[in-house]
Amino acid sequence: MNVEPRSMGADGLRQRIEALAPWFHNINLGGIWTAPDHFLGDYPNFKFQRFADHLPEDLGGKTVLDIGCNAGFYSMEMKRRGAERVLGIDSDDRYLAQARLAGEALGYSNIEFRNLDVYDVGTLGEKFDVVIFMGVLYHLRHPLLALDLIHEHVAGDLLIFQSLQRGSKQVLELEEDYEFVETEMFFESGYPKLHFVERQYAHDWTNWWVPNRACAEAMLRASGFTIETRAEDEVYICRRSEMPYADWGKTGAVYPALGPATGRE
Numbered sequence: 001m002n003v004e005p006r007s008m009g010a011d012g013l014r015q016r017i018e019a020l021a022p023w024f025h026n027i028n029l030g031g032i033w034t035a036p037d038h039f040l041g042d043y044p045n046f047k048f049q050r051f052a053d054h055l056p057e058d059l060g061g062k063t064v065l066d067i068g069c070n071a072g073f074y075s076m077e078m079k080r081r082g083a084e085r086v087l088g089i090d091s092d093d094r095y096l097a098q099a100r101l102a103g104e105a106l107g108y109s110n111i112e113f114r115n116l117d118v119y120d121v122g123t124l125g126e127k128f129d130v131v132i133f134m135g136v137l138y139h140l141r142h143p144l145l146a147l148d149l150i151h152e153h154v155a156g157d158l159l160i161f162q163s164l165q166r167g168s169k170q171v172l173e174l175e176e177d178y179e180f181v182e183t184e185m186f187f188e189s190g191y192p193k194l195h196f197v198e199r200q201y202a203h204d205w206t207n208w209w210v211p212n213r214a215c216a217e218a219m220l221r222a223s224g225f226t227i228e229t230r231a232e233d234e235v236y237i238c239r240r241s242e243m244p245y246a247d248w249g250k251t252g253a254v255y256p257a258l259g260p261a262t263g264r265e
């Protein structure tokens, strides 16, 4: 994205960009890069270029929810592909202010950016054709709850998912069940593993759980998402499907209680 800023002098724009620093998304706002020294390079553009071709080129008439939108890079890319409605949510007001500034500078004033926690997506009361859930899972203390809530409340069709992954990239073929005495599979590196970070990882105390590849894929399936494509090392294009445990009793997010009418109190 490289567009002339609308109705903002370059000096004024630079001041506003600097006032909201540091930026995690490196976006070119009319010649001024928001995070030119990003530790990952030109992020997230270099990552996006690796999987962009796997996304629908034309999102005309579609609705998009970008969860953990940060400075709105993906929200704006979806709008650029013609999405009718894009809602970006994040729990951090400074990132939301960055997103609003970037949207204003690049002429995407019709994207809505709202402070909302992923655990509260049920309050939206709306399903979206495309849900983007990238770079958030490992920041959550309750990652499977978040996926359950997304499945139950907002995912209408496509889920674009990304998580930091560490550990093995192998994916072990698993049996449906094992005897109590069988333990060897737990020692296999390709068994689904979610690494718990008690203190910090990468100097970031908000990193709580880092899955290996097998675990990221298993968590998606276990939350009712069918993986259609691994579009990049860590990025999956999924389609909402049925929760796989319906035969075992109640399914869906365990929290919050929804009241007697839903059968889930």
Ligand SMILES: C[S@@+](CC[C@H](N)C(=O)[O-])C[C@H]1O[C@@H](n2cnc3c(N)ncnc32)[C@H](O)[C@@H]1O
Pocket (backbone or CB within 6 Å): 024, 044, 067, 068, 069, 070, 071, 089, 090, 091, 092, 095, 116, 117, 118, 119, 133, 134, 135, 136, 139, 140, 162
């Ligand atoms: C690593 S950044 C990823 C940003 C963007 N989705 C991307 O992939 O480039 C994580 C973002 O998730 C937001 N976030 C973290 N926990 C959240 C939560 N519980 N609800 C909503 N957003 C959250 C952070 O504020 C941050 O903007």
